[in-house]
Amino acid sequence: MNKKTVVCEYVGFGHPDVVADMISDAVLDEFLKKDPKTRAGIEVMVKDNIVVLGGEVKSQGRIDYDSTVRRVFESLPYPINHHLTADKIKVINLIGKQSPEISRGVDKEDGSVNAGDQGWVCAMATNETEDYLPLGVHVAKKICQYVASQTELGLGPDCKSQVIIDYDKEGHGRINFILVSTMQQGNLENDRQAIISMIQDNKIGFSDNIFSKYFLCDDEPKIIVNPNGEWRIGGSVSDCGITGRKIVVNQFGGYCPVGGGNLHGKCMSKVDRSAAYMCRYLAKNIVAAGVASTAIIELSYIIGEPQPSSINVELTDNLYEVDDVIEWIKANVDLSPSGIIKRFDGGYPRYFNTARFGHYGKSDKEMQDEQTARLYPWEKTDLASGLFHFLSTKK
DSSP states (O other): OEEEEEEEEEEEETTTHHHHHHHHHHHHHHHHHHHHEEEEEEEEETTTTEEEEEEEEEEEEOOOOHHHHHHHTTTOOGGGGGSGGGGGGGEEEEEEEEEEEHHHHBOOOOOOBHHHHHHHHEEEEETTSTTSSSSHHHHHHHHHHHHHHOOTEEEEEEEEEEEEEETTOOOEEEEEEEEEEEEOOSHHHHEEEEEHHHHHHHTTTOOOHHHHTTTTTSSSOOEOOOOOOOOOHHHHHHHHHEETTTTTTTTTTTGGGSSSSTTBBOOOTTTTHHHHHHHHHHHHHHHHTTTTTTEEEEEEEOOOOOSSEEEEEEEOSSSSSSSHHHHHHHHHHOHHHHHHHHHHHHHHHHHHHHHHHOOOOTTTGGGGGGHHHHHHHHGGOOHHHHHHHHHHOOO
16 A cells, blocks of 8 residues: 555544434434334434424334433533533424335335435444554544543543544554544643543553554654633534534544445434444454455445345455455345344344444454443454355365
8 A cells, every 4th residue: 555644533422413413313212112113214403402303203102202302411411501401401303204105115015124215335344453443443432432431520521533644555554643622621731631641641441452553652643632722611502413414433534435324313224324334244254254454345225125236345455356255245144124134133222322432343352242242233243254264165
């Protein structure tokens, strides 16, 4: 590869766009608890203490929208002067029924599920880090989530990170620059130094290998905190939040293309979500099998049709033919919405969790925990051995 620079960002769970994502997925989860076959596309706008719900739902369940929204705010520790406590929230509900024209193309009489819309999706995995995320995404996410959680220290929950990674011609990356911008209620200089120490002293929780390999180098990365000065007011008081506005942040930053659709508030009949998870699942298993150091998978779909209209696989440092990998995928993995829903238990109400903590990035060790495995089934590497055996016979 040629020398290049990759930039990645992440936002904390108190960022207004993430709050909108969490509300949309919390509403989806409540419907799925009542009816696992719920079909939904839910949108949210939040400004100050007003939450506007929109979108469409088809479900046998009925939920209390107000209490669902308020429970989200119970989990958001904003300073008291923001007036964003559960009892101060006002909810405007504009959610309607799913269009019958869409519905007839999705749920078939035989129980199968077709694509709820046209869509093109993409995901990746790499052996660069233990959770199969590229280095910039891994670092930006870890730093931002840690700082956002330090509300007892007066930091967060609204914060942002930016990480710049330089890669040499051999593909070896190093961290060039780290930016953290966070709400902070204490002395600005003290908070700046506290965050820099969190990173330099590895309180973030990076694995020893990651920390020593990319941080402890001769030319240490430049770390900047709150370059614009004090940040006292955040969340939806300082900015409007809208569902789906952090598509790139939620996925793979500057490393990988993303599809045109938002993931949040959508049931698994929507390929924007289900097929994106499938792409990550396939990419991660390819890398875990040792087929390539990095894999990017792309799928596209036609509304009302079950199977993808295209499959594209890109492998870096691969030892096998891409056509053989695609052959194995087609023979062993059902890529229809029905197949994805079945493989990932798509009616399970897990989606608020993905909005708050992210969709991707679990190590094999973390996936040994049953609850984690159920929350993130697309992070499993259970296909790796079968793929490796198949490709070994092709040599």
